[in-house]
Amino acid sequence: MWTPKQLRDKSQALLPLNRTTIQVWDQLHRLQATNNKFLKWAPIEALQSISPWLSFAKWSALGITHITNLCSQRDIIPFPDLQTAYNLPPSFIFPYVQLKSIIKERVMLTTQPADNPNTERLALYDRCRTAPIKARSLSLSYAALRHNNTMPDFSFIAQWNREQSIRFPKDQWLRSILALKGITSCYSHVEAHKKLIYRWYLTPDKLNKIYPLSSAQCWRCEQNRGTMSHIWWHCPNIQPLWTEVQTICNSLGVLRGKITPEIGLFLLIPMTTPYQDRQLMIMVIMAARNLLAYHWKQKECPTSQLLDSKIRQYLKYEQLSTTTPKHKIATNNNWHKWITFDPLAVP
Structure with missing residues (x-):
């Protein structure tokens, strides 16, 4: 019922009473049917049909059960205010940004935009500012976006520098x-x-580090260690x-x-x-x-x-x-x- 008419699953068989109820609902909410958008009073789980990758059960468990819980009279509530009201963990900033984009596009909001649209962007920055203990590719990507610096010191660069005795x-x-x-x-x-x-490429040197019992010698010359530079050049x-x-x-x-x-x-x-x-x-x-x-x-x-x-x-x-x-x-x-x-x- 909360799903716009054009987005409903037509394959589901409805009882006559349910079908009549939905028809009356559509007549009373013609604007929703015309715009093909959700009402902001709908349960938050209603958005599952257009965003199956989001887990709305986590939001409901924290007390955010309806879309209107995320909306004020003017716009979507900023993330720091939601943190204070519902005790949201900082990790919710990522699904919040996704959910905000979905609500702006697919939910009927008749109010004006908020004065500070960058609030959640600042919260996202605070979340990404501190890299985890073991920085991986995603953390390095965020670090590269935060700072106007050059290419990070990737491990493959250091390994090539050691093998080739050169520094590009x-x-x-x-x-x-x-x-x-x-x-x-x-x-x-x-x-x-x-x-x-x-x-x-799985060179003998790399395979030896993975499987210590395997030989690290080059399988061609059987004289030198089969490093990447040796296998491809030396x-x-x-x-x-x-x-x-x-x-x-x-x-x-x-x-x-x-x-x-x-x-x-x-x-x-x-x-x-x-x-x-x-x-x-x-x-x-x-x-x-x-x-x-x-x-x-x-x-x-x-x-x-x-x-x-x-x-x-x-x-x-x-x-x-x-x-x-x-x-x-x-x-x-x-x-x-x-x-x-x-x-x-x-x-």
Whole structure:
């Protein structure tokens, strides 16, 4: 009955008396039926039909049984006043903000807005101001929003710094994370790059920390500890692959100098490199890294033929993702050096 007519479950069979009662109710509350909104005198559980993710039983247990308990003559009661009146815990600020948004949109309120609409925002700030004892990603996100500071010291950055014996500025890390933005339309490349940056791959070193009985030695060379940087770069068994990447980039004229871990692992290509050269170099590097992931536990290094085939595959994917002839021409222009270099490439 309290639910607006358009939102009611039509599949429920009603007794004649109940159906007649609801029809009379709708006639008496035509404004509610016209606006498709709840009355503010309705029980708070009536909002469950449009917000099933909220637990209204917790509100009822604290004495807030009707929507009008949350409303004053002017607007929704600010959160600090509700805390005083109903002894709400500070953690209720999050469902309060959600509930306020629902009430403003779906409940008939004929009053003017309150003088201080930012009261609950201040309460939300007070709730988020002190991070928990063990700060996790959500707390770090709130901390980043509260302060106009730079990127937090994430654990993956510290681990890369220890393994590579280098320290990138934080703006360089941000540039590395966003390196594939606008470069490719294939989101799997973006995911694969972020998996490497965030150190999600289960290397022997990581598995040894999870399962102490497992070996931490590299399964390719069986000589050094299988850290992330060793598995992806320093292992002597995969050096022929990175040498081939170096040869291809030099032959295409997209790289001047030697390929380094900064380029091969983090895609920190010099900003002076033209866009088309940078895009082509990134695709060659991504092809090599994809082969390493595909042959994850194999001792043999992927061959140059596999690398060429993978690059051709990436070219085909980019061509198939184009929707208009104009986009296809732009894709072929970006890959022009590879199409000219590889006799098997199809323009």
